[in-house]
Amino acid sequence: MLFKKQLLRALTLLFICAMPIIATASVESSLMTIQTKLVGTILPLVAILGFVFAGFSYVSGNANARNHLVLAIVGAIVGFGASSIVSFLRGLIQ
Numbered sequence: 001m002l003f004k005k006q007l008l009r010a011l012t013l014l015f016i017c018a019m020p021i022i023a024t025a026s027v028e029s030s031l032m033t034i035q036t037k038l039v040g041t042i043l044p045l046v047a048i049l050g051f052v053f054a055g056f057s058y059v060s061g062n063a064n065a066r067n068h069l070v071l072a073i074v075g076a077i078v079g080f081g082a083s084s085i086v087s088f089l090r091g092l093i094q
Helices: 002-023 027-059 065-093
Strands: none
Touching: 027 065
């Protein structure tokens, strides 16, 4: 229940931060701006935080450290490769 409240607060904050961008631009440019913010800032940051968490997990001797590292690597691939993935999918659609 607490996680849902925090997620709702985070999504609300993201929406409020994006509101000026959405209000002054067309839909396509608004979506491109949001995509740029997500792909350029948030996804790599989350991937780096995943590596930090996996490193702390390994140093502390957690039994799931290997799983954390694998998930961090997958997150980094998605985070740093997201722009290429989006471009590829956009090319398939158009």
